Amino acid sequence: MSTLRTPSDLTDLPDALRSIFTGIRGKVTPDYPLASRTWFRVGGNAEIYFQPVDTDDLRQVIQRLNGTWPVTLLGACSNIIVRDGGIPGITIRLGRGFSQITREDNSLIVGAAALDVTVAETAALENFAGLEFLSGIPGSIGGAVRMNAGAYGAELSDVIGWAEIMTSSGEICRLGVNDLGLSYRTSRLPADAIVLRVCLHGTPGQKEHISARIAEIKASRENSQPVRARTGGSTFRNPPAEISSLKAWQLIDAAGCRGLQIGGAQVSEKHCNFLINTGSATATDLETLGETVKSRVYQQSGIELHWEIRRYGVPSPVSEVRS
Numbered sequence: 055m056s057t058l059r060t061p062s063d064l065t066d067l068p069d070a071l072r073s074i075f076t077g078i079r080g081k082v083t084p085d086y087p088l089a090s091r092t093w094f095r096v097g098g099n100a101e102i103y104f105q106p107v108d109t110d111d112l113r114q115v116i117q118r119l120n121g122t123w124p125v126t127l128l129g130a131c132s133n134i135i136v137r138d139g140g141i142p143g144i145t146i147r148l149g150r151g152f153s154q155i156t157r158e159d160n161s162l163i164v165g166a167a168a169l170d171v172t173v174a175e176t177a178a179l180e181n182f183a184g185l186e187f188l189s190g191i192p193g194s195i196g197g198a199v200r201m202n203a204g205a206y207g208a209e210l211s212d213v214i215g216w217a218e219i220m221t222s223s224g225e226i227c228r229l230g231v232n233d234l235g236l237s238y239r240t241s242r243l244p245a246d247a248i249v250l251r252v253c254l255h256g257t258p259g260q261k262e263h264i265s266a267r268i269a270e271i272k273a274s275r276e277n278s279q280p281v282r283a284r285t286g287g288s289t290f291r292n293p294p295a296e297i298s299s300l301k302a303w304q305l306i307d308a309a310g311c312r313g314l315q316i317g318g319a320q321v322s323e324k325h326c327n328f329l330i331n332t333g334s335a336t337a338t339d340l341e342t343l344g345e346t347v348k349s350r351v352y353q354q355s356g357i358e359l360h361w362e363i364r365r366y367g368v369p370s371p372v373s374e375v376r377s
């Protein structure tokens with residue numbers, strides 16, 4: 055596995071990128087294996103993987119790139135499939151410099167790389183109620199904004215005050231909840247916007263009650279979801295109520311797909327809207343299984359499911375695509 059390198063060693067970078075990363079303090083690595091970074095543990099390499107140390111580092115790279123290379127942003131990779139051929143262009147993952155959590159009156163100011171569970175636990179320590187639902191979502195706050203993550207009757211749109219984002223020109227701006235256009239597991243955030251930090255609102259609470267609710271959520275998840283498996287969470291969105299009163303998992307179950315297997319990919323027996331990598335799955339196995347489920351559900355019910363999981367990259371190695 056290639057190790058992350060500081061940009062003092064830029065010899066392996068394509069010529070066109072050397073000037074972009076000169077003087078940058080973060081780590082940049084060509085041909086970086088992504089599989090171990092993802093919850094599914096599948097997928098190819100990032101053509102160029104970049105971990106900025108802070109906002110300034112990120113801004114310099116984004117400004118110098120000026121839209122010339124495709125940029126893909128990864129969070130905790132708990133809702134994505136990276137395809138087997140890897141991700142062309144620059145793949146960015148925000149690191150420790152973006153994970154600060156600070157308290158301001160009845161708000162938490164949270165960096166985009168902070169994990170949802172850390173935010174929930176920090177809120178409990180601060181006697182700050184209302185963010186318990188985040189404890190069961192295994193992503194980062196940046197991913198939670200993009201996906202409007204939610205569980206147990208609450209979602210990010212209920213608690214977010216604003217999000218600070220970086221645009222593709224490196225400009226930083228603050229978007230209020232209406233500008234974010236958050237709705238069921240999606241947002242109107244421009245595809246190339248990078249969430250840097252957010253303000254989350256809560257209400258005064260008691261640590262013991264908040265921690266008890268977090269424990270309750272954890273137990274409930276253990277019972278209903280394959281939380282220890284290599285998975286990507288809910289594969290498909292639930293159809294809108296006007297289209298079906300059944301949830302995605304019920305439609306999948308009714309179509310006889312519970313436990314269905316293609317290669318090393320399987321529809322979870324425990325929660326059939328979850329796909330799992332049983333150990334030897336490729337991204338192609340998982341995607342083919344998902345498409346098979348979609349088509350069986352359509353044949354059985356006439357309802358078209360839509361992927362909630364985001365899929366990135368190309369089926370064949372980037373080097374083959376470029377040659």
Ligand SMILES: Cc1cc2nc3c(=O)[nH]c(=O)nc-3n(C[C@H](O)[C@H](O)[C@H](O)COP(=O)(O)OP(=O)(O)OC[C@H]3O[C@@H](n4cnc5c(N)ncnc54)[C@H](O)[C@@H]3O)c2cc1C
Pocket residue numbers: 093126127128129130131132133134148166167190191192193194195196197198199200201202203204205239247248249250279280281285286287288364
């Ligand atoms: C076991 C399990 C249980 C789950 N349960 C739930 C649940 O109950 N509720 C729920 O909503 N989800 C659930 N999920 C799905 C997932 O955890 C959420 O969608 C989460 O918000 C994704 O965050 P992430 O950081 O992992 O994002 P990733 O999976 O890395 O990326 C998802 C999307 O967010 C974008 N993104 C990530 N960071 C940023 C950023 N800083 N700025 C802009 N865009 C960004 C990515 O580009 C991508 O488009 C579950 C997943 C698993 C594996």
